Amino acid sequence: MKPIGGGKAASDEQLADKLHAERMSLMKGNWLQYIRGIVTVKLIAGDADVFLRDAVAELELWDIGYAPGGKLVFRVTVPDFFRMRPALRRAGARIRIMDRSGLPFQMARLSRRKTFAAGMLGFIVSLYLLSTLVWDVQVEGTERIPADQILQAARAEGIYPYQWSFRLKDSSELASLLAQRIPGISWVGIDKQGTKVTITVVESAKPEQLPPNTPRDLIAKTDAVVSRIVAEGGKPKVIRNERVRKGDVLISGIVGEGDRTQAVVAKGEVLGIVWHEYRIVSPMTTRVKGYTGLEQERSYLLLGNRALQIGGYGQPEYDQFEVMPDTRRLTIGGWTLPFGIYKELEKEVQAEDHKLTEAEAKEAGLRQARAEVLRKSGMGAVIKAEKLLHEQTENGKVILNVLFEVEQSIAVERPIVNAVPSVPAPQAGTEGNDGR
Amino acid sequence: MPRVVRKLRNWTARILDLPQDVVLDLPRVTMIGGIQLTVENHRGVLHFAPTSLRLAMEKGELEVTGHELVIRNIGTDDVLVEGEITGVLIKR
Numbered sequence: 001m002k003p004i005g006g007g008k009a010a011s012d013e014q015l016a017d018k019l020h021a022e023r024m025s026l027m028k029g030n031w032l033q034y035i036r037g038i039v040t041v042k043l044i045a046g047d048a049d050v051f052l053r054d055a056v057a058e059l060e061l062w063d064i065g066y067a068p069g070g071k072l073v074f075r076v077t078v079p080d081f082f083r084m085r086p087a088l089r090r091a092g093a094r095i096r097i098m099d100r101s102g103l104p105f106q107m108a109r110l111s112r113r114k115t116f117a118a119g120m121l122g123f124i125v126s127l128y129l130l131s132t133l134v135w136d137v138q139v140e141g142t143e144r145i146p147a148d149q150i151l152q153a154a155r156a157e158g159i160y161p162y163q164w165s166f167r168l169k170d171s172s173e174l175a176s177l178l179a180q181r182i183p184g185i186s187w188v189g190i191d192k193q194g195t196k197v198t199i200t201v202v203e204s205a206k207p208e209q210l211p212p213n214t215p216r217d218l219i220a221k222t223d224a225v226v227s228r229i230v231a232e233g234g235k236p237k238v239i240r241n242e243r244v245r246k247g248d249v250l251i252s253g254i255v256g257e258g259d260r261t262q263a264v265v266a267k268g269e270v271l272g273i274v275w276h277e278y279r280i281v282s283p284m285t286t287r288v289k290g291y292t293g294l295e296q297e298r299s300y301l302l303l304g305n306r307a308l309q310i311g312g313y314g315q316p317e318y319d320q321f322e323v324m325p326d327t328r329r330l331t332i333g334g335w336t337l338p339f340g341i342y343k344e345l346e347k348e349v350q351a352e353d354h355k356l357t358e359a360e361a362k363e364a365g366l367r368q369a370r371a372e373v374l375r376k377s378g379m380g381a382v383i384k385a386e387k388l389l390h391e392q393t394e395n396g397k398v399i400l401n402v403l404f405e406v407e408q409s410i411a412v413e414r415p416i417v418n419a420v421p422s423v424p425a426p427q428a429g430t431e432g433n434d435g436r
Numbered sequence: 437m438p439r440v441v442r443k444l445r446n447w448t449a450r451i452l453d454l455p456q457d458v459v460l461d462l463p464r465v466t467m468i469g470g471i472q473l474t475v476e477n478h479r480g481v482l483h484f485a486p487t488s489l490r491l492a493m494e495k496g497e498l499e500v501t502g503h504e505l506v507i508r509n510i511g512t513d514d515v516l517v518e519g520e521i522t523g524v525l526i527k528r
Contacts, residue, residue: 052481056510065506066486074507 028101029062029075037078037102046093048072054087078104134163135195142201145184150201153181159190159197168192215263218251218411220244224272227407234266244272244410253416263416272410273384276373280400282365284393286354294318294348302329302340318348361398362391373404381408461494465524472508473500473517473524481510489517496528 028038040063043051052072055061064074076084088095110117137159139147154160157177158168168174171190178199179188186204190197218234226242234251238244253266298312324347329340356364366386374381383406390401442460449459457464457477464476479492484507489500505519 049481049483052484056481057512061507062509063506064484064510065504070486072484 029077033062033075033077034102037100037104038075039078039081039097040073040075040099040101041081041084042067042096042098043072043074043093044096046088046091048091048093051087051091051093054090055084058087059084073098078102131195132165133195134159134161134165134168134192134197137161137197137199140198140200142203144203144206145182145201150178150182150199153178154197154199156181159199165192165195168197213265215253215416216266216413217249217253217416218266218268218270219414220246220248220250220270220272221410221412222246222272222274224274224410226250226270226272226410228271229268230270231266231268233264234268236268238270250411266413268411270409270411271407274377274406274408274410276376276404276406277389278369278373278400278402278404280365280369280398280402282361282368282398282400284356284358284361284396284398286356286364288352288354289349290352291322292348292350296346298344298346300342300344302327302338302342304338307342312344315346318346320349320351321346322349323347358393358398362400365398365400366402369400369402370404373406377406377408379409381406463491463493463498463526465498467521467524470502470521471518473521474514475500475517476514478513478515481507481515489515491515493526496526499523499525499527501525 028034028040052061052064059076059080061074061076061080064072067073110120137151137154139150139154142150151160157174159174159178169177171192175188175190178190179185182188182201184204184206185201187202189200191200192198223245224243226238226240226244229236229238229240229250231251234253235255237249237252244250250270251266251268253264254261255264256262296312296315298315299310300307301310302308324345326343326345327340328342330337370383370386373383383404385405387403387405388400389403390399392399445459448454449456456462461477463478466474466476475491475498477494478498479494482490482492482497484490484505486504487501489505489507491498491500500517500521501523502517502519502521505517505521507515508518509516
């Protein structure tokens, strides 16, 4: 204490008290004491020793020390503060409250700041309310059924954004309701995670839809002799072994007579024998490429789009070779990195002229021709017979003229344009279409 | 504590190899550096000043001297003192 001026000394003491309180307030007490409320008390008059002796036995005091002014300062919980009175009286002490902290005081402070307290409460309430809203509805697993349709059905059952979660029914119940509402669905699962609802849909398997069938005829694709005709729909117009020209009606889509005429989809299988004439030129020497067995490898380091050769220097050069590249890029997960190894395998190749006899050349030519015929004639074609018409050897080549008899499907579809029943005579109608 | 009881306790402590403070209610002083000091088994505060703390013991008293002493915590039989501790003195 400096005996300078009364006012000055008082303010010095106050400042020192404040500093002392701040130093002490680093840790005011444990959480139990915090809940009960902590009072920092200064004994401004009375016998400190007498007070301490009594108080320590009866009450819970902590952080007992002396303020710079020489006065005893201590902390006490709020309930103990009120039970302190007898001890104070016995010691003839007077006190001053320096600081109040802890839950009760904070609550009191809050109750004074009504708007702030209301804001805090409002924040908690609004956070809770917003988290009970459904914010997002997603549909998974749809292919045919548009997601909008499912969302619409879900909306009818009460699943939509900005809906209250507590107004939703039980998810298994909702799923069964939704499954009833949407046709073409075999299973619906509803998964609510927080504010997000995911509707998982399994569509029921449906048979593939066929393209719409309009009434039509089956007509001949080429000139042929019918070898087999089976009509599944419509009326057959030709019989087996009958010669047909390109465009003739094989199975008519117009059935019935007179008033009962009707256009239907002609369906069926018509096989016919078709002739194909081929001129084949087959060389008597063929070049055959073969590996000699010599090979060498070069490896490169790939950096971006540049390659740095790291191996296989000083290799002999082959006259003829084939190169087999092999690129390996470093990947991490689904990412391809711009680094990798590029290897080139160089194999020496030697071409040899292979001489064929006339018979071999002929056979090779025929084999090639047969494959070509079958490829052209479509699925299920069978070579019934082949006739060698002409054979000639010229300039190291064999020239052949061959006639193939192929059994193949000759039917193609043709829509019926001037749809019946207005056509009085179906026969005339179809013939009219054929007129060419 | 009556004399007979004390003698009996002393004997028990010796026979059973027990620490004296447990059996005889002697003060147990734990000091950490010169900054923190715990006294167990005290019998109350006799005097407290920034430079000294005198505690009553079962027999005699114990004085802690130092500067800016603060009783961090005090219970019915233990005290935690912090500050610049310079000495511990036992008077019988």
